[in-house]
Amino acid sequence: MVGQDLGGIVADRVNTQSLLSGAEEPVVQFESVGMRYGLGPEVLSDVSFQIAPRSFQFLTGPSGAGKTTLLRLILLSVRPTRGLVSVFGEEVSDISSEALTGLRRRMGVVFQDFRLLDHLTTYENVALPLRVQGRSETSYRAEVVELLRWVGLGERMHVLPPLLSGGEKQRAAIARALIARPELLLADEPTGNVDPSLGRRLLRLFIELNRLGTSVLIATHDFALMDLVDARRFVLGDGRLTVEA
């Protein structure tokens, strides 16, 4: 598949390297990670993988296989029951709240349910990651407007999220994840609510971002989408993870 043109996307242009080059630290490293909620069964067991800097990968598996849990572990919103999770070279088991904030500022995340704040306009939602860094509104206005126009929300920036369509919410959520130029982008079903054409366009946006140095992990069970890119696939099934090159 490498080098093959898939519907306009040149497959070898994404960085599919799975081995670490030189002394570069992995962006994310899981070692024998197990995760259970309360006293329930293990959602993930013995999960080990690495995400190299500037790499691009999909995370797939049937619904309920633990994709979202795995993303939440990387996002540090839940802690593993066992095993080691390192993000940007930092082991997260007893991380301080300041360090946690620092790590999260280096990530962008697109949630399956968007998680836009309903009382803020689209513009304010997308600008949020810059605003929480304490930047003044005039310093990021042009950036936000440009990104909003690029994702096709230029005319909708003053609208509150409840008035946006599913696809518009999706694009606003993606724009919010990208605005701070993260080193790691996590996306949970980012093309689930958009038509195939826009889905491809958004995928291209992720690829573009990856080419500029961002590591990308996209959770999806859309095989048509995955087939467009020759990238590593993390496949979750029965709580275990296998890597398909």
Place this chain on the structure above:
Amino acid sequence: MMDETDTPSAAPAHRPPPRTDDRPPVKPPAPPESRAAPLPPTLRRNAPLVPTDSAASRALAAVIAILTFLAALCAGAAEIVASSAVQWQDTVAQEATIQVRPSPGRDIDADVARAEGLAKATPGIAAVRVFSKAEAERLLEPWLGSGLDLSDLPVPRLVTLKLAETAPDLKPLRSSLSEALPGVASLDDHALWLRRLSTAANTFVGVGVGIVLLVLVATGLAVVFATRGAMAGNREVVEVLHFVGANDDFIARAFQRRFFGLGLRGGIIGSGAAIAAFALAGLVSRNWRSGPAGEEIEALFGTFHIGWRGYAAVLLIGVIASVVTGIVSRLTVRRFLA
């Protein structure tokens, strides 16, 4: 097939790709002033991160307003008592009284004249006034009624002394009185009465300050509950703020700003209402003053005028209530997030 705009460029990964309209704007954009990117003039850009103007917010502002009003009333009342007590004390402390009791075999008029002479000879006494027998008897009228012949009663006689500005030492006068008129004349410098008055006034002021503190504590507790409610109601907002890289302090400040605003609104309404109440009470008491009841009330409480110190205290309570609201909400959020 993908449309034309979906076709990626073949630029190598190490070089920034050429810009097209379809390319993501991941390069630093030009400064805003150089860009002709007109934004809708009505675009809201910096709305508060914590949603405002819910019913709970209005209820909290109302609670803070009521508590501030009550605290301000207490503070104003304490201020009225404190300033009236100072007035009474000043007046009473300016006077002393020599009481000359009739004694068998003695000429009371001579004793009174002797006491008057001794008082006049004492330095620091500005004026001496002898109450005549008729005046002394008139002082008994409220208790015994008028029209009685009191000539048979051994009515004590009074000599009032007006003291100079700097309170003189009355010990020499006291000792010379007991030497010259032993068992007959005694000097009352009102010290006991002053002590009691001062204790009563201090107790009242202390109770007032205590009530103000209690009301502020109640305000703080109301804010704790309201903040926890707001945190629970805005769990999603807090979570999203965390995910986009906000630290606990940023989130706490966002809540603090919102609650300080509510506290300020409540504080202004509460202390404004208290100031209006005192101004109204002052007007009403001025109208009453013409009647005998008004005079009695005024004698007891002084005027219903709290002065600049009172108004400043009322305003200060409003400000303290809003500051307490802001700080308590911030601490609550920090504890909640920790």
